[in-house]
Amino acid sequence: MTHPLEVARVAKSFTMHLRDGIRLDVVRNVSFSVPAGKCVVLGGPSGVGKSSILKMLYGNYGVDSGEIRILHRGAPVDLATADPRTVLEVRRETLGYVSQFLRVVPRVSALDVVAEPLVARGTAADQARDRAATLLARLNLPETLWALPPATFSGGEQQRVNIARGFITDHTVLLLDEPTASLDARNRQVVVEMIREKKAAGTALLGIFHDEEVRDAVADEILDVSAFSAREMAA
Amino acid sequence: MSGLATYNFAYLDEQTKRMIRRAILKAIAIPGYQVPFASREMPMPYGWGTGGVQVTAAILGPTDVLKVIDQGADDTTNAVSIRAFFQKVANVEVTTRTKDATIIQTRHRIPEEKLTEGQVLVYQVPIPEPLRFLEPRETETRKMHALSEYGLMHVKLYEDIARNGHIATTYAYPVKVEGRYVMDPSPTPKFDNPKMHMSEALQLFGAGREKRIYALPPFTDVVSLDFDDHPFTVQSFEKPCALCGAEGVYLDEVVLDDRGGRMFVCSDTDYCEDRRAQGFLGDQGVPLKEAAE
Amino acid sequence: MTIEPLLKVNGLTKMYGARIGCADVSFDLWPGEVLAIVGESGSGKTTLLSCLSTRLEATSGSVEYHMRDGAYGELSRLTEAERRFLMRTDWGFVHQNPADGLRMTVSAGANVGERLMAIGHRHYGEIREAASDWLSRVEISPSRIDDQPRAFSGGMRQRLQIARNLITGPRLVFMDEPTGGLDVSVQARLLDLVRGLVHDLGLSAIVVTHDLAVARLLSHRMMVMKDGHVIEQGLTDRVLDDPREPYTQLLVSSILQV
Numbered sequence: 001m002t003h004p005l006e007v008a009r010v011a012k013s014f015t016m017h018l019r020d021g022i023r024l025d026v027v028r029n030v031s032f033s034v035p036a037g038k039c040v041v042l043g044g045p046s047g048v049g050k051s052s053i054l055k056m057l058y059g060n061y062g063v064d065s066g067e068i069r070i071l072h073r074g075a076p077v078d079l080a081t082a083d084p085r086t087v088l089e090v091r092r093e094t095l096g097y098v099s100q101f102l103r104v105v106p107r108v109s110a111l112d113v114v115a116e117p118l119v120a121r122g123t124a125a126d127q128a129r130d131r132a133a134t135l136l137a138r139l140n141l142p143e144t145l146w147a148l149p150p151a152t153f154s155g156g157e158q159q160r161v162n163i164a165r166g167f168i169t170d171h172t173v174l175l176l177d178e179p180t181a182s183l184d185a186r187n188r189q190v191v192v193e194m195i196r197e198k199k200a201a202g203t204a205l206l207g208i209f210h211d212e213e214v215r216d217a218v219a220d221e222i223l224d225v226s227a228f229s230a231r232e233m234a235a
Numbered sequence: 236m237s238g239l240a241t242y243n244f245a246y247l248d249e250q251t252k253r254m255i256r257r258a259i260l261k262a263i264a265i266p267g268y269q270v271p272f273a274s275r276e277m278p279m280p281y282g283w284g285t286g287g288v289q290v291t292a293a294i295l296g297p298t299d300v301l302k303v304i305d306q307g308a309d310d311t312t313n314a315v316s317i318r319a320f321f322q323k324v325a326n327v328e329v330t331t332r333t334k335d336a337t338i339i340q341t342r343h344r345i346p347e348e349k350l351t352e353g354q355v356l357v358y359q360v361p362i363p364e365p366l367r368f369l370e371p372r373e374t375e376t377r378k379m380h381a382l383s384e385y386g387l388m389h390v391k392l393y394e395d396i397a398r399n400g401h402i403a404t405t406y407a408y409p410v411k412v413e414g415r416y417v418m419d420p421s422p423t424p425k426f427d428n429p430k431m432h433m434s435e436a437l438q439l440f441g442a443g444r445e446k447r448i449y450a451l452p453p454f455t456d457v458v459s460l461d462f463d464d465h466p467f468t469v470q471s472f473e474k475p476c477a478l479c480g481a482e483g484v485y486l487d488e489v490v491l492d493d494r495g496g497r498m499f500v501c502s503d504t505d506y507c508e509d510r511r512a513q514g515f516l517g518d519q520g521v522p523l524k525e526a527a528e
Numbered sequence: 529m530t531i532e533p534l535l536k537v538n539g540l541t542k543m544y545g546a547r548i549g550c551a552d553v554s555f556d557l558w559p560g561e562v563l564a565i566v567g568e569s570g571s572g573k574t575t576l577l578s579c580l581s582t583r584l585e586a587t588s589g590s591v592e593y594h595m596r597d598g599a600y601g602e603l604s605r606l607t608e609a610e611r612r613f614l615m616r617t618d619w620g621f622v623h624q625n626p627a628d629g630l631r632m633t634v635s636a637g638a639n640v641g642e643r644l645m646a647i648g649h650r651h652y653g654e655i656r657e658a659a660s661d662w663l664s665r666v667e668i669s670p671s672r673i674d675d676q677p678r679a680f681s682g683g684m685r686q687r688l689q690i691a692r693n694l695i696t697g698p699r700l701v702f703m704d705e706p707t708g709g710l711d712v713s714v715q716a717r718l719l720d721l722v723r724g725l726v727h728d729l730g731l732s733a734i735v736v737t738h739d740l741a742v743a744r745l746l747s748h749r750m751m752v753m754k755d756g757h758v759i760e761q762g763l764t765d766r767v768l769d770d771p772r773e774p775y776t777q778l779l780v781s782s783i784l785q786v
Contacts, residue, residue, distance in 0.1 A: 085561065
């Protein structure tokens with residue numbers, strides 16, 4: 001395996017049983033790889049299957065066929081066929097994900113939400129909180145919010161919590177689903193810098209960015225997902 | 236005596252006695268274990284000692300000497316009635332003197348005088364199941380006994396300490412027998428618990444309504460349950476018996492008038508009389524001969 | 529040391545006469561893993577939980593448990609004494625109705641301390657201290673230690689039940705609709721508490737629930753049951769985000785928001 005993330009001939013369809021079993025083909029023959037220290041951006045019009053690809057890579061969506069190989073503990077793991085326990089282990093140690101929306105857990109403070117992935121990997125709680133504080137400060141989240149659960153935060157504030165949570169670990173592969181969608185220019189710039197730092201550290205990044213400015217600032221390669229789209233096959 | 240209207244010796248028919256004796260033998264073989272038996276209707280209400288009476292009837296022989304006490308006293312209604320019952324149906328000799336008795340049927344006390352080899356103490360038991368307080372299901376309590384799951388007994392003692400600051404259970408204080416079965420010693424004061432331990436006498440427990448017999452053979456290890464930091468202790472009394480001056484015995488409170496006057500006297504009437512006969516006197520006591528006059 | 533499953537379930541089947549309770553259920557549960565069993569009332573999830581926890585005897589199949597000594601014990605072959613010992617030391621069982629899992633007429637402290645007394649603790653002060661500590665951990669003020677659960681709210685009772693189960697440091701906890709009878713706000717607090725405890729203590733848990741939000745929040749993996757059969761299982765995220773079976777799609781589409 002030459003790259004931390006390699007995708008080969010992946011196909012995905014949905015069968016909608018509640019709509020008379022209609023079958024929606026989403027993508028087919030998806031093949032690409034993400035080298036270490038590079039940021040690959042998924043491009044193409046909306047609805048073409050970009051988010052579905054990220055969700056397959058993270059394990060939220062199943063895969064009809066093909067392979068999703070990730071370098072985990074020095075050996076390739078095929079996430080398309082891995083059992084749940086392996087997927088969880090890969091998520092904990094190797095594969096990070098910054099989604100568009102924060103899944104809010106009641107009563108957990110923003111600081112602890114951010115620190116959690118580090119704690120899950122065995123870092124002491126104080127240390128993890130220090131790192132979390134540094135990141136939140138960098139993303140200009142007012143310190144008065146740190147101790148509060150993010151449920152009542154604005155979209156932009158929640159997104160920054162989410163970004164900090166995704167960037168706090170040194171996962172070797174990071175998936176980014178529109179991380180800058182609801183950020184202002186200043187914070188977008190912070191995220192761009194953070195992505196550059198990840199690249200410099202050798203992280204393989206795969207992202208969706210609708211914001212062209214950010215995309216141009218971070219992308220090493222833009223992959224047109226239209227080439228994999230299977231939508232026209234349906235009907 | 237002949238004809239239909241006669242009783243068998245000691246009231247119960249021989250088959251019933253054999254059934255009860257088998258239960259007693261099993262109880263002796265498994266100290267502290269509650270043996271079910273086919274309790275009979277007796278010519279007295281439940282709660283008046285039907286269990287004890289059946290056990291006594293089953294072990295009583297023509298040469299036995301019977302003593303019956305109720306709360307330590309030979310002269311209360313229950314004691315008098317049961318004594319009279321056995322005089323009538325078995326024509327055995329009766330006594331109030333502990334040392335002369337071969338069988339002592341008791342409700343709620345163990346005599347102060349040390350029991351000796353050859354004597355049998357028969358307890359009347361209202362509720363034989365020590366776990367009943369917290370576990371109402373019979374199926375479950377049996378299983379708990381079978382598997383020696385006795386954590387619940389300590390829950391009960393824990394509650395006592397939590398509520399009162401000390402173990403406030405003063406009677407029917409649970410004991411563990413030979414390190415195996417937890418047993419309810421019947422509603423005797425915990426003061427008497429140490430007397431059960433390594434007693435030379437055979438101790439039999441009969442519960443008529445609940446249909447259970449259990450036993451402590453002579454020289455059985457009987458340990459009162461407790462916590463390391465709240466060890467088992469017996470009651471102590473501030474003053475000696477007002478009549479005979481005895482110390483280290485269990486005292487009853489006797490109200491003397493309606494102005495708050497009271498005194499504390501031996502609950503074991505035989506013991507008290509015996510001491511007074513020997514010339515011991517408490518601060519409100521009168522020598523026995525004068526009292527009789 | 530290689531990690532081995534805590535529980536190995538193979539072909540577990542329970543028949544009620546000719547009617548299926550649960551049929552041919554197989555899975556491994558790993559240390560630290562939380563498994564949710566979801567499905568409608570009557571789908572067999574509670575029957576399955578009862579069979580797993582030896583509260584009900586299975587008709588066929590096996591459940592092997594990784595004992596503390598390292599060996600696997602087939603649960604149906606353990607003696608009753610061994611099973612009951614396991615249930616009050618190494619396992620916990622959280623009932624939907626706290627009254628089924630608590631002694632309502634003894635104090636909170638005794639409820640929590642009972643398992644310690646059952647395994648031979650005989651120091652009142654230490655038992656009380658441990659109980660007090662656990663009350664704090666489930667967010668019940670230690671000042672309530674001498675109150676009976678009768679005086680507690682539903683949420684407090686449920687938290688008390690959890691403390692009562694966890695005091696002996698069990699490795700496996702069974703939960704039957706743990707948030708079933710609670711208000712939504714109380715549910716959230718309980719879920720958060722359970723989630724934290726499971727994580728901190730490295731517990732394995734099997735949680736039966738009909739509430740997919742509960743499953744999403746608590747579990748790593750889930751099994752969907754219908755008519756006694758497991759029709760779909762996998763990573764919780766995947767089952768909820770990409771349900772395959774018609775019934776699972778119906779379940780997921782029926783919830784207001786996960």
